[in-house]
Amino acid sequence: MGNTLVGTCSWTDAKLVAGGWYPPGRRDAEGRLRYYAERFPVVEVDSTYYGLPSERNSLLWAERTPDGFLFDVKAFSLFTGHPTRSAALPPDLRSLHSGRPGDPGLGDPGLLDELWRRFTTALEPLRRTGRLGTLLFQFPPWFGPDDRAEAVLRGWSRRAAGWPLAVEFRHPDWWRPDLRQASADLLTRLGMSTVSVDMAQSVADAVPPVDVVTSPRRAVVRFHGRSASWGSGSKEDRFRHAYTTDELAAWLPRLRSMAERAEELHVLFNNCCGDAAVRAAETMSGLLAAPAASRATG
Structure with missing residues (x-):
């Protein structure tokens, strides 16, 4: 069975910092990361979706975390075809970008x-x-399965050769029963990990x-919460959900099956509203560590 690492999709969320999970004296940039890394073995970096990362931050993150700690890094928005402001690009490259959303990976190849x-x-x-776990390519809801999408994925497979990529599809058709195997086969051929998700199944296009x-090498599961406001409302509305123990326990058979098929499984909580994500990660860590007999009788 592979190694299962549980964490959250942010350690710097303002609501988390203000909510009291970080103790006094551990709320500055260095203290937060060191405190988080004492409790979880993996975290997702989402700031890289909004702008390019800096080498200085990477150096600091490496210095402030123990050996074996991993960072999953979210791909820049332009890489996946999300709307990207020209101001998010380095100044010398802004003139090459229209600022409008387009086909991911099918823009200016030089840019x-x-x-x-x-x-x-x-x-x-x-x-x-x-300390690098995987690079998360989260494609938008309009990125559905077709020849153009396959060309995009192949293009990124070539460009990112040698880098660990994981793909999250937000268009549900990729995992329709009649397309599921073809989608899995495509990602397998391209050497990309699948990102599985937990979200409210009552919302449109779940x-x-x-x-x-x-x-x-690696499998990834991201728990987005089960808010009925997914796809609408504020960010807080979309991710406001406190997982119950029963909701998390229902995933254990899936997680254990995935861990048997990959060297490493990352389980990340994206319900970053207050301390909901860290609390869910703590509960899931306990469930995964509990002996099977106690889970069955507890």
Whole structure:
């Protein structure tokens, strides 16, 4: 069975910092990360979705975490075709970008190549110190399965050769029963890990919970919460959900099956509203550590 690492999709969320989970004296940038890394073995970096990372931050993150700690890093928004403000790009590259959303990976290849070079250069300290987990490519809801989408994925597979990529689809058709195997086969051929999700199944275009493993190296599950406001409302509305123990325990068979098929399984909580994500991660860690007999009788 592979190694299962549980964590959250942010350690710097303002509501978490203000909520009291970090003790006094551990609420500055260095103290927060060190405190978090004492309790969880993995975290997701989401700031890299909004702007390119910096090598300085990567160096600091590596210095402030123990050996074996991993950072999963979210891909820059332009890489996945999300709307991206020109101001989010380095000043010398802004003239090459229209600022409008487009087909992910099908924009100016020279711009994408240069952004990718800078993105990965900034992350090299994490890679060099063994702290880079995976690069998360979260594609938008309009990125459905078709020939153009497959071309995008193939393009990123070539550009990112040698880097660990994980793909989260927000369009539910990728995991429709009649397309599920073809989607899994495509990611397997491209050497990309599948990101499975937990979310409210009552909302429109909900992505189904699957336990697909497409890379023997790593599998990823992201728990988004089960808010009925997914896809609408404020960010807090979309992610406001406190997982119950029963909701988390229902995932244990899936997680254990995935862990048997991958060297490493990352279980990340994205319900970052107050301290809901860290509390859910703590509960899931306890459930996974509990002997099977006690889970069955508890």
